[in-house]
């Protein structure tokens with residue numbers, strides 16, 4: 001047992017370390033301000049995803065414990081966020097309203113010091129950045145259970161913005177209501193993707209209940225906050241914002257449920273050493289055209305992590321192929337592969353090269 005004196009000594013040692021941490025944090029902030037002065041003054045140069053990725057990778061590799069990696073990441077997220085804010089306060093548009101998973105993903109990536117602005121649609125997220133009203137935008141692009149968010153893919157094709165970074169968030173859905181009682185539920189509101197991710201649970205546990213599609217999980221929570229007989233499938237953050245309590249926690253069918261979000265902006269992200277590149281292309285209706293296009297990827301020894309096709313919208317039954325490949329477009333093999341792929345395509349656009357995400361479980 002620790003005596004009162006020993007406890008006092010331990011707390012004094014903690015105070016001494018806190019003083020050192022505070023002094024070091026301020027030294028770090030001074031250095032970040034100096035780094036900021038080397039940047040040309042263009043606001044889009046201040047946030048450097050490749051450098052941030054290198055910092056996290058090194059710290060997580062060197063972490064001796066007992067502080068868990070997830071905590072190291074969260075602490076340094078806030079340190080970097082505060083330092084960046086001293087260089088240039090960042091404004092971020094996200095697919096709102098407040099407390100959506102996109103909001104959670106944005107805060108997880110940019111930290112508490114950035115300023116956040118909800119946008120009513122994915123198109124609006126893009127246009128806020130295009131019009132220069134915010135520095136960056138965040139939109140969902142793919143869920144591990146439900147597949148791609150088509151609208152984000154379409155916006156990427158139409159827009160001149162680049163993908164600067166990706167964010168991967170573990171997603172957990174809770175059934176939340178005003179009373180927390182399952183027997184009073186007549187309707188369940190949520191975003192169609194969230195309903196689809198909880199389909200088996202709903203069929204088994206609430207087979208008679210009406211399911212209502214809503215534009216976002218956060219909006220569902222807001223509606224339910226005015227109706228005693230309904231429940232929302234939403235994040236804990238959204239439920240708390242509207243004074244809901246959990247009826248049943250973690251109702252998603254697949255426990256490994258992740259969503260990827262993209263950060264879009266006017267800048268191209270430099271190499272971090274562990275990157276991905278997103279590309280969209282279209283092909284002629286000739287025998288083997290897709291085969292010949294993809295042969296280029298394997299010829300240059302590149303791993304493809306995703307392929308998706310979308311209607312071109314220009315002509316019926318013509319398609320755009322969206323692929324993600326490992327590597328940065330400034331890597332020799334990726335750059336050569338993209339040149340050749342361009343020669344074999346009717347149209348090719350590089351949507352961005354960006355650091356591979358470090359998955360986070362903060363949405364759980």
Ligand SMILES: O=C(O)C(=O)C[C@]1(C(=O)O)C=C[C@@H](O)C=C1
Pocket residue numbers: 032035036046047048049051052055079080081083084087
């Ligand atoms: O290295 C930089 O360019 C910085 O601005 C410093 C810093 C940091 O705090 O480490 C801050 C923001 C950037 O996104 C990356 C790194």
